[in-house]
Amino acid sequence: MQVAQTQQYLNTLYQKIRHPRIGTVLGLQEEVGELCKCIMEWEIYGSADPVHLGEECADVLFSLFDVCNGYNIDLEAASERKLEYLKSKIGDWEAKYEESLRMRREILDRS
């Protein structure tokens, strides 16, 4: 399913239980907190659960769609514009960060 289609689907799905706009932002923050808790359990307490992590990532994505719907943001169009910007910057970032990030991944992402 494409980004715009998913955003529209969730807009329809949540039609009768729509939060006020500020509630969508608070809901996104709540879901980011749940994602962070899952990552903490994985990275700090050694309790890796890829299925749970995937579910929390989906919660964050769907909450982001909810924010976009509340503020009439076309996330697909915004993402396409942002992707063009990222493509224009990637060479600079690679030159500046590639080696240091490779070394840090070797240390921090061993398991």
Ligand SMILES: [Mg+2]
């Ligand atoms: Mg969640």
